[in-house]
Amino acid sequence: MNEANPVYSDVFDTQKKKLGLLGGGQLGRMMIQEAISYNIDVHVLDGDPNAPCKSIATSFREGSITDYATVLDFGQDKDVLTVEIENVNIEALEALEQQGKKVFPQPRVLRIIKDKGLQKQFYLDHHLPTAPFILVNNMDELRENRDFLPAANKIRTGGYDGKGVVLLRSETDIPNGFDAPGILEKFVPFSKELSVIVVRNERNETVAYPVVECEFNPQLNLVEFLFAPAAISPETEARAKEIAIDVINQLDMIGILAVEFFLLESGELLINEIAPRPHNSGHHTIECNYTSQFEQHFRSVLDLPLGAPGIVLPGVMINLLGEAGYHGDAKYLGMTEAMQQEGVYVHLYGKKQTKPFRKMGHITVALPDIDRAKKIARQLLQTVKVIS
Amino acid sequence: MNEANPVYSDVFDTQKKKLGLLGGGQLGRMMIQEAISYNIDVHVLDGDPNAPCKSIATSFREGSITDYATVLDFGQDKDVLTVEIENVNIEALEALEQQGKKVFPQPRVLRIIKDKGLQKQFYLDHHLPTAPFILVNNMDELRENRDFLPAANKIRTGGYDGKGVVLLRSETDIPNGFDAPGILEKFVPFSKELSVIVVRNERNETVAYPVVECEFNPQLNLVEFLFAPAAISPETEARAKEIAIDVINQLDMIGILAVEFFLLESGELLINEIAPRPHNSGHHTIECNYTSQFEQHFRSVLDLPLGAPGIVLPGVMINLLGEAGYHGDAKYLGMTEAMQQEGVYVHLYGKKQTKPFRKMGHITVALPDIDRAKKIARQLLQTVKVIS
Incomplete structure (x- = not known):
């Protein structure tokens, strides 16, 4: 604090x-x-x-x-x-x-x-690091800015979970863009995606959690899992927390905020986006930290002191998504085997119906040895399935 | 397992x-x-x-x-x-x-x-260690057995939380005894009170938790707090778990069982009493162990595999009892200060009304350094109060 x-x-x-x-x-x-x-x-x-x-x-x-x-x-x-x-x-x-x-x-x-336009403008106005961008209103304006590519085209409002975002590598991709108010965000090659959860209460007390890192599967080109603490230098850890605290202070916001970053090869950190609520990248805090993000959420909005964010155990979090091709009453495969293992924590979300890629739950693997936790998490990705 | x-x-x-x-x-x-x-x-x-x-x-x-x-x-x-x-x-x-x-x-x-009479007889029949006892039906029978004193007189059914138990040191205490079916249990000087939680499911899988120890305040002659792991030899730890597993197996019981022990100066362990449900001596398992006693309870009765009982952090548990002299809508003093400290976990029980010595909640202090946890727990006993 x-x-x-x-x-x-x-x-x-x-x-x-x-x-x-x-x-x-x-x-x-x-x-x-x-x-x-x-x-x-x-x-x-x-x-x-x-x-x-x-x-x-x-x-x-x-x-x-x-x-x-x-x-x-x-x-x-x-x-x-x-x-x-x-x-x-x-x-x-x-x-x-x-x-x-x-x-x-x-x-x-x-x-x-x-509004992703206002969000980006906010970073600029407050000297918070983020990738260069241009506001666009329609596909004609995408074309006018073809020299700015490669860039991500994001709709200003309503996008979520990867929807409302498309990467325009070159002019030929422009027809895949949105003919709607949006932003063009310069594509910046990054080495890692990081996330920091910060909290602030009415007394301007702030707390930042240890940095979380996404692990990509290079074959599948998708996030396999999140883990904490991130495998980054102490300088990057400190800088990411500092920026995240700066964001919540500049917003003068009360509550809990997730700040997602791109870490560039140069070591530079750019803010990707922010979410003013508990976040998928903080689910592991239930078991891995002295105070979870969910407890911080109600502490921060109810004029209570914030809790200690320190690490109890390193952890790895995988999402349990509805398996492609299944709609209907949810059933869980591989669960009884998973729940026999030390350090495996199951969280189901009480959703009776599954559908493809619906977030049905998550599993955190929390163990003193993070490499062992990652290994178990990779196995669970193969064995635990949500079907109908 | x-x-x-x-x-x-x-x-x-x-x-x-x-x-x-x-x-x-x-x-x-x-x-x-x-x-x-x-x-x-x-x-x-x-x-x-x-x-x-x-x-x-x-x-x-x-x-x-x-x-x-x-x-x-x-x-x-x-x-x-x-x-x-x-x-x-x-x-x-x-x-x-x-x-x-x-x-x-x-x-x-x-x-x-x-029925404490049947319970004690069960130990005898199954060669489980416990203090010698005599069944008595009324105060006349207490007098007939005056040579057995000092002994605890316990009513056979209906006693709880220290009610229904009285220590008869000598013949002059006999009028304090119960004129009702009960037991006379030989008073055995002990050095520690210990507890082991065990669990067993329909597949006869069993799990035993690390041993918990009561810390007495010698001035006040009452339990200040419980802590785990207990400060005992590895042999005593192993023997206590072995006996507790033996009890649940001999009972052929499915569910969760707390086994309370007296540890004598000689190192001998005697079973004090047992409870076939989650127990006050297992509350710290929520934070201190990979699987809590409450999760084991539903796992054991629902034909699910049992969870790993290993230690995540050492811990100390204090009960939050209604302060003497207060009846009515519960208020909690010292709480906001308590909840600022790393490793302090608050659990309130949702009881709107307090009364003297009512169990209103508990606090677990879970930290890598158990001596520090004990020190904080002793402070919290002074600062956190339930009043009206």
Whole structure:
């Protein structure tokens, strides 16, 4: 923590504040799972009647988190509102903020992050390192900027999980681009993808987690798993944390923020993108760190002190995605074998139905020897399957 | 694990089996909290409409767990039944077992453990080490056995948390004894109190946890905290585990069992008592071991493989008891300070009302240096208070 702790209320009585959560997916579910240990009630709004949070939320309301009237009404009897997904109705959150509710992360921050154009402009304005970019409005403007290629063309709003992004290597790729408001981001060859989770509360206390690294499978050209601590120099570790803390401070944001980086061969770090909520790259913190990202999430928005982020065990995280070709009631292959192994931690998200590449759960392998953990994680990628 | 693993079902589909839990207290609550990670539904029966499990159970039925008809009816649509407290209607569980339901721990085992006379006789019959005892039916029989003193007089059924036990040092203490069916257990001077948690599933796989030790405060003559691993010789550690495994095997019990021991100056171990459920002496396993006692509980009764019991971090556990003199809505003092410290894990039990000595929560201090953990635990005993 970067500042002396001011005095907190001597009386811990979290039930005085009514916490509302927009979004009832796995990120909310894992937050609630940990909030139980502090007697913290969590009231959830989500449009899916089978949302992962439903059976464990203190109360669950079925309704659209992107609908102005629904969000405004949901917030009326809450004291604090937070999100587990960016795609929410920001105008309603602004209205709630004006009513005097605490809304963390602040709607102002969500507005910047939701729009990749504003997000990139924010980095520029605050001298935060990121790849050069150009704002474009349509395919004609992609053509006009052909000299800027190779570059990634990203739509400004609505993209997620790799959707809404296409790499334009040269002019001939331009027809694959988006005929919509977007950005052209200069392609920068990088050696690693890194991520840092940072947290900040109302007292401007901040905490940064140890850096996480993506492991790519070069044959398949996809992320196999994430691991922490990253295999990087102490200087890069310190610099990545420093930038991430700088981002959350410059945003003047309360809550939890994931900052994803490209590490270049030169050692330079560029911010790729940010997410103002618990993040896939922080799932291992449940077992691997003294305080998990999910606990930090509710600590940060409820005016509680932040927790220690130090490492208990190194760890490797794999996502359990719905297997291609399977739709329907989820079944899990290879699980009983996996759960017999020391250091293998299973997290299923309570989703009854699987579909191709749906995030159904994750497994963290946490062991003192990270090479052994990686080996086990690679085996589990072969043996654990979500089918129907 | 003491046997080669037989083949488990390749398809992990826990929702096929409907699990019913008798008792909705903190032991059930912590079990449900971990069952969430495996998509395991838990249906709870408890007489208290504000039971700690209520808001997180898949379903909650308000009803007496000691009432024959209520328990029998609750079990009708369940496949597996388990308990988080011994004081349940055993006859109803026997009837459910006869209907073909799986009931773990078995009613036969609950019957032995619930009655301290049968429990002690069981040890004798199976050559398990325990202090000498005499069965008594009333105060006259206490007098007849005055030559057996000093001895503890314990009522055969219904005692818990130190209630139903009185030490009779000499003949003059006899009027403090119970004029009821009980046992007289020879007082044996001991140097330490130890505990071992063991688990056994339907495949006769067994797991024993590292030994836990009680730390007494000699001034106050009460348990200050529990810590693990215990400060004992490797021989005593091995022998305690061996006896505990022997007890669960001789009982032919499926489920989780806490075995409490007296360690004599001679090095001899005597069984004090046993509990067929998760136990206060295993709370630290949530953070300190690869698999917690709560996860082992549901693994053992649901025909799942047992988890690895190895140590992640040494730990010290203190109970948060309602402060003497306070009744009413619970408030927690010293908590925000506690939760800032690395390695301090808070667990509150969701009880709205405090009363003197009520178990309201616990804190585990888990750190690589156990002496530092003990020091912090001693401080927390002074600073964290549950009042109203």
